[in-house]
Amino acid sequence: xxxxxxxxxxxxxxxxxxxxxxxxxxxxxxxxxxxxxxxxxxxxxxxxxxxxxxxxxxxxxxxxxxxxxxxxxxxxxxxxxxxxxxxxxxxxxxxxxxxxxxxxxxxxxxxxxxxxxxxxxxxxxxxxxxxxxxxxxxxxxxxxxxxxxxxxxxxxxxxxxxxxxxxxxxxxxxxxxxxxxxxxxxxxxxxxxxxxxxxxxxxxxxxxxxxxxxxxx
Numbered sequence: 001x002x003x004x005x006x007x008x009x010x011x012x013x014x015x016x017x018x019x020x021x022x023x024x025x026x027x028x029x030x031x032x033x034x035x036x037x038x039x040x041x042x043x044x045x046x047x048x049x050x051x052x053x054x055x056x057x058x059x060x061x062x063x064x065x066x067x068x069x070x071x072x073x074x075x076x077x078x079x080x081x082x083x084x085x086x087x088x089x090x091x092x093x094x095x096x097x098x099x100x101x102x103x104x105x106x107x108x109x110x111x112x113x114x115x116x117x118x119x120x121x122x123x124x125x126x127x128x129x130x131x132x133x134x135x136x137x138x139x140x141x142x143x144x145x146x147x148x149x150x151x152x153x154x155x156x157x158x159x160x161x162x163x164x165x166x167x168x169x170x171x172x173x174x175x176x177x178x179x180x181x182x183x184x185x186x187x188x189x190x191x192x193x194x195x196x197x198x199x200x201x202x203x204x205x206x207x208x209x210x211x212x213x214x215x216x217x
Contacts, residue, residue: 003027004057009064011097013090020067021094024057025101032061033098034108037091037115039137040070048112048136048193051210059217061108064098066090070114084144087114088121095122108217110134113166113191120148129153134213137161137191140168149175156181157216159209161189184212 005025013019022044034056036044044053044065056063068090070076075086095107109131111119116138122128124147133156139145140160149156158175160167162185175181186193186205193209194202 009097009101011093013068013093014086015089019090019093020069021097022065022067023098023101024053024063024065026057026060026062028060030060030062030102031105032056032059032108033101033104033106034061034063034110035091035094035098036063036065037109037111037118038066038068038070039111039113039115042112042115042192043067046112046192047206048209049110051206052110052134052213055210055214056108056110056217059214062098062101062104064094066094066115066118084117084121087118088125091118091122092126095126095128107131108134110136112136113139117142117145120145124148124151132217133157134216135159137164137166137193138172139166140171141166146171146175149181150178152179152181155216157213158183159186159193159212160184161186161191161193163188163195164191164193166191182216184209 007023009023011019036049038044053063109119116135119133129151130153132154135158138158193205
């Protein structure tokens with residue numbers, strides 16, 4: 001990996017509360033900023049976000065990981081719209097903090113599960129429609145996400161497992177037809193993009209995911 005400083009940015013998210021994060025800053029120039037958005041029980045330390053972070057950093061991007069925990073009762077008790085506002089406030093603050101670090105030429109958004117709802121908020125509400133987006137196990141059964149994804153004007157990549165209950169073939173096809181988005185579908189893969197009980201196949205999927213992301217970028 002290139003020489004990188006790992007630090008934390010002072011970010012105030014929802015209600016002005018400090019937003020946990022980790023910032024991978026290139027020692028030299030960086031023309032890309034990548035924002036990594038976690039799932040509900042899936043942090044940036046899990047494989048689908050950990051390895052793309054490594055990949056992006058090795059490509060020379062600065063990478064900002066949101067490391068907030070959304071499993072607590074205060075967040076879970078909210079209605080979906082209020083949850084979206086919370087997620088959106090955190091993500092918008094993270095984008096602003098990240099973009100203040102350098103004059104970047106490209107913003108990359110990569111989210112997992114509810115992190116794809118956060119991507120949808122940024123694309124539709126925060127002026128990020130031109131961003132390059134990577135949607136890992138997108139919540140395609142959420143109409144709000146589909147409507148937001150249709151607004152993407154940057155390049156987009158969707159990665160999903162056909163064995164994931166959140167996968168919706170018709171919704172994904174609608175997005176692809178409208179935007180020209182790319183997609184990688186993993187046969188039988190679950191919401192972690194793995195095959196339960198089949199470690200070798202799960203590892204092959206991980207390798208395919210990383211190669212697809214590398215080619216896409």
